[in-house]
Amino acid sequence: MKAYENLEKNYISGEWRNGNGTTTYEVTNPYNDEVLQKIKMANKEDIDEAYNSAQQAQKEWENYNPFERSSIMEKAVEIMEGRREEFVEHLIREGGSSHLKANVEIDFVIAITREAASFPLRMTGEIVPSLVPGKENRIYRSPLGVVGVIGPFNFPMYLAMRSVAPALAVGNGVVLKPDEQTAVTGGLLLAKVFEEAGLPKGVFNVVIPNIEDIGDAFVEHPIPRLISFTGSTPVGRHIGEICGRNIKKVALELGGNNPLVVLEDADLDKAVNSALFGKFMHNGQICMALNRIIVHKDKYNAFVDKFVEKAKKIKVGDPREEDTLIGPLINRKAIDRILGQIEEAQKQGAEVVLEGKVEGNVMHPYVLTGTNDVATAQNEMFGPVATIISAESDEDAIKIANDTPFGLSGAVHAGSPERGVEVAKQITSGMVHVNDQSVNDEPLIAFGGEKDSGLGRFGGQWSLEEFTTVQWISVQTEERESPFHTNYLE
Structure with missing residues (x-):
């Protein structure tokens, strides 16, 4: 099987081509700074063409036989299974993924696409009783039209496909803007997959623009009826404001400050x-x-000791080595941000009980102890930094867990599942996992957050709801009496 080529181009109107922007972006390997791709970036005109292309192709795509749409999604799954090793290599080189993480990501991508393949056959309608004699109420489900998707750098392939596959499967056109740092794994490989699977030209487009050149054009464009964004809360809030102003639907999966109790x-x-x-x-x-x-005071010291002891043994370094578990962060800016938060936490009274080191873009684990008020506990680290906090009781642990504007995921370890569930129900979070950890995602389950962690849900029937709309059509089968009926008029 020949490896995919032309991974330095945008994909617009079914064609691989350079963007019309004035800048070229160098995609680099975060571990060794090797230049992987040089991408001529898109501009506002490219975005406009991509959206118009998606809109023009969408109606025909919507009218495809549902079994045919499902077959194309299943073909995409087959392609990704066959190209797993190729995709894993891209994830390692472009995003610094370990072998473990890259394979988990491909598993997620395949799973959500396989689930989406069922969506064309689940676009069912409904007949609902009416209060009015002789009336039949019909509810029809249909695609929104065109969806704009903005993906992040961390799980680039999956967090793009989580929106792209369901949106396409139900009959939408899609324009995807991946993070430029992971433009290949976050977008261009997906375009290659769907092109090979036989998706009609123009239905799916991938653009890599310079944000300084386009501003809010991707979100403000009048064609997309929904913007799906995965990323930081400040950017998500800005996108939500634009969508609200322009009466667009928005699906936001934002930051987290996830606790383990x-x-x-x-x-x-x-x-x-x-x-x-x-x-x-x-x-x-x-x-x-x-x-x-967040650890009960009676277990706190023993937990800290065991956690630090095991964290010291994690292999850190080159992600190309299969037993490496911690590789590079995405860029040096991320490391500088994290080191600044650690320094601030120490000033606030936190103690560094395991001091990591930095080698290039690789950061070894840091472990701090302190209160929920220190910087590393208040802010999402998005790096290998843990803050361990002592709790006086169950109630105190719940209070600490909830003392954050975020509510994405979390976990509770308890002696019995029932006790764990009772604590989990009191944590304001979209997802909580009992006797497990917080990093869980399944294609059939509602994924999403509360509070500043976002709006909407992904996965299974919830994705079906997010990427479709419903229309009420009533049919009056018997003449309906009305005060304006001729019998009442002179």
Whole structure:
């Protein structure tokens, strides 16, 4: 199987071509700074053409036989399964993924696309009783039209496909703007997959613009009826404001400050192992990653000791080596930001009980102890930094867990599932996992956050709802009496 080529071009109107912008972006390997691609970036005219292309192709795509649309999605799954090793290599080189993380990401991508393949056959209508005699109420489900998707750099392929696959499957046109740092894995590989799968030209477009050149044009454009954004809360708030002003739907999956609560009857070793996975998977660059570990005071010292001991043994370095678990962060700016937060937390009374080191863009694990008020607990680290906090009781742990504007994911370790669930129900978060860690995603389950962590839900029937709309059509089968009926008029 020949590897995909032309991965330095935008994909607009079914054609691979350079953008019309004035800048060229160099996609680099964050581990060794190797230049991987040089992409001539798109401008406002390219975005306009992409949206118009999606709109023009969408009606025909919507009218495809549902079994044919489903077949194209299944073909995309088959292609990705066959190209797994190729995609894993791209994820390692472009985003600094470990082998473990890259394979988990491909699993997620395949799973959500396979689930989306069922959507064309689930676009069912409904007949609902009426209060009015002789009336039949019909509810029809249909695609929105065109959807704009903005993806992030951390799980670029999956967090794009999580919106792209369901939106396409139900009959929408889609324009995707990946993060330029992961333009290949976050967008161009997906375009290659759907092109190979036989998706009609123009239905799916990928543009890589310079934000300084286009401003808010991608979101403000009049054609898309929904903007799906995964990224930071400040940017998500800005996008939400634009969509509200322009009466567009918006799906936002934003930042997190995710807690792990360890109760006094929890199995300590299992809790430590969960915490290591939930904190250091993909270097902590996951919206669901643990940020704060809240431990009952009776287990606190033992937990800290075990956690630090095991964190020291994690292999850090070159992500090309299969046993590496922590590789590079996405860029040096991320490291400088994190080091600044650690310094601020120390000034606020936090103690560094495991001091990592920085080698290029690679950061070894840092572990701090302190209160929920220190900078590393208040702010999403998005890196391999854990803050461990002592709690006096279940109630105190719940209070600490909720003392944040975020509410994306979390976890509770307890001696019994029932006790864990009772605590989990009191944590204001879209997702909480009992006797597990916070990094969970499944294609059939509602994924999304509360508070500043976003709006909407992805996965299964919730994605079907997000990317479609419904229309009420009533049919009056018997003449309806009215005060304006001729019998009442002279």
